[in-house]
Amino acid sequence: MLNNLQLTTDGKLKHFLSIEGLSKAILTNILDTAESFTSVTDRSIKKVPILRGKTVANLFFEPSTRTRATFELAAQRLSADILTLDIKTSSATKGESLLDTLHNLEAMQVDMFVIRHQDSGSAHFFAQHVGPGVSVLNAGDGQHSHPTQGMLDMFTIRRHKQQFENLCVAIVGDIKHSRVARSQIHALNVLNTGQVRVIAPRTLLPEKTESLGVQVYHDLDEGLKDVDVIIMLRLQKERMTSALLPSEQEYFRQYGLTAERVKLAKPDAIVMHPGPANRGIEIESSVMDGKQSVILQQVTFGIAVRMAIMSIIASQATLAS
């Protein structure tokens, strides 16, 4: 059902809600399109007229300066008109009222909604209710999905490793509460990644992790052995104060990525992090700034990947309208 909602009847991407249910061809098309946009953002005039005269509404029900910035820049560089709304988590965000908000904005002839919301499924809810000419882009919904982050991670891996089939990728940290991890795992599987490992304490793993098509490790040193890609996750402060975790120091001792531990991976392994990182908690500062780190490249590629996704879904919505 999810894939139907994202796709037109002839299988083109119209909304971008979740990587789950998308084909390898669709993901590869996003990556290839993003490749062409990296040249736009490199050049002196970083602007193409693809979305000129279109209106992109950024609806941030959950505040995020960094994600908002990347979507505003992507939309500006596509020449869109932009409406950014920080919507307080009030009664207005629930059920019927959320629908009224959606329909009102849609009546203003918004062409694309970029939605970040603390509740899982919000972007799907929007996509179910918008008219045929309008696209919905999920910029993170609850603990469910953060598919643009997942795609920019794939783009970064492909740039450095060219292919996925022979790779071993390790994702380290709070898998349980991470929408980023969920999107990464789906994308890696769709792209036929050789092996996907998750490394976490039992308390930070979801139930039935193995059903996600990954190998589970509880020991970091063991899990990092000979991997090509290390993806660290941000540890949410609120987890640290809960019963789920021992102290920060103990977490770092067991699951923090140190220069020493990076040596367990392949010599040309890359280190990734969706940001913002807690230096000294999940990752040592020297690793974050080290020569194997591609963390800032992820940010740069994130603009091109978002431009690619926006232009792809906008062109389908225009055809449908």
Added chain:
Amino acid sequence: MLNNLQLTTDGKLKHFLSIEGLSKAILTNILDTAESFTSVTDRSIKKVPILRGKTVANLFFEPSTRTRATFELAAQRLSADILTLDIKTSSATKGESLLDTLHNLEAMQVDMFVIRHQDSGSAHFFAQHVGPGVSVLNAGDGQHSHPTQGMLDMFTIRRHKQQFENLCVAIVGDIKHSRVARSQIHALNVLNTGQVRVIAPRTLLPEKTESLGVQVYHDLDEGLKDVDVIIMLRLQKERMTSALLPSEQEYFRQYGLTAERVKLAKPDAIVMHPGPANRGIEIESSVMDGKQSVILQQVTFGIAVRMAIMSIIASQATLAS
């Protein structure tokens, strides 16, 4: 005096502060101009260069996500440069300081001020003090006036009923505290509407209501009989907790618009609401989403009407400068 302030010496609209004092010719010109802009907002590239290189400053002394969005979109679609300022209700908003704020922004060569303010008369105050090349647009001032809402309502009525002369229009709810109602009544009168009814409990009617040129009803069923247009007003929550009203349930029982009651009006009557509506308090959900409701069309037409008003007053200000 009010009309003088809004008009140039040869009777052209230069500020848009209040519908009171404007001629039928001016209102009709706004409606006709808006008609041409509906085609702009319908097409794929929703942008015209009318305000290119002009600066529109949106000054929101009273927060309103929805109204701000409509004005930002209207200005963007006219290609204006936009400066949106949320100005806290502090000492800075009173008397001398308000004037200093105005003069400072004017010194930045702002071409148009869109002002929303909790105090009645604020937009007039601004218009009195700006230079000859600058326009002021009232986006709602206290309980006084919300003239762009009034005009988009007229546009919606004309779209559905073609003329005003033979119409019977009923406005239902809190007339006393509603700047929207005040603007609607003025506009309907200027456009020679056949009959204008207001339907409200005595506690929610202003003194000397009849002097506004309307017929007063206290009974909803009686008032709705054979009308062509039903305009519901939003009931402010703060009125409900005051001594002015019985309970929400009792209000809905007496003044809530139900599907049953809609049948009292003419069969082709339209149902309007300025939004955001309180479903189940002043209007039944099924009526709001029903086939006679034109509530979302009001939002769409609101962009075209605001584009029309902005372009009309900007062209006069340019001539004057």
Added chain:
Amino acid sequence: MLNNLQLTTDGKLKHFLSIEGLSKAILTNILDTAESFTSVTDRSIKKVPILRGKTVANLFFEPSTRTRATFELAAQRLSADILTLDIKTSSATKGESLLDTLHNLEAMQVDMFVIRHQDSGSAHFFAQHVGPGVSVLNAGDGQHSHPTQGMLDMFTIRRHKQQFENLCVAIVGDIKHSRVARSQIHALNVLNTGQVRVIAPRTLLPEKTESLGVQVYHDLDEGLKDVDVIIMLRLQKERMTSALLPSEQEYFRQYGLTAERVKLAKPDAIVMHPGPANRGIEIESSVMDGKQSVILQQVTFGIAVRMAIMSIIASQATLAS
């Protein structure tokens, strides 16, 4: 060191952090370039394509509606894409984290950072760490520097007095805590101003004031005698409640600029204030609105001066990248 950081190896302005260390030729070039932009902001279409496709990030760690507005307008009129971020004074603004914020935004291919920060030296810190193609513009850092304000003041003086060599300029008020005064004094000295006077109570003067190349007065009447330019400073409310000052009334009696006192200066003296002014505390209302006041002109010229500085540093950064 400061000047090295602002200049390219062949002595061109690449960042604009502080007037200290800049040559007369560089300041004069800014003033001449701003002169050409005043015609842009005067004409009907106030826009030039100089920064089209460039991204300007306004980082406001310290809120300022007015300064933010002038930078947004300057960047819009240069056709830049603009990202405005209000960054809360949290842990994120300190040390390592500030650097992470910088590097993340830089990875989004921002071309210019406009930074306002409550800590002295923040803009320098940014300039030290950005890549070769990125410019940094100081929009006010702590009590250190506010160089765009300094330059717009010089522009205003030159417009009215044509030259600096034969002028006597008095700066009145809280010199000690004013980044504006610091920037003004440096600029006046670089431009070989005949005489620069500071007039303040001892508690509001920095140590070793004379080393700044100014003459110190504690008596306002004496200090104003025969000056060509009177620059009043804003008195921060927090100083008034501290032990540094007597009452507001007493301050006004001793250091407030009255119409009577303006007569002590030359007949064609101009009165300036960086705004926002406290009417009746440091300046009498009638003086602020009087015929010798050029306070609103300062605001207007401020846009042209900021456009000039932005276009100058952007062109150097483009060459360097």
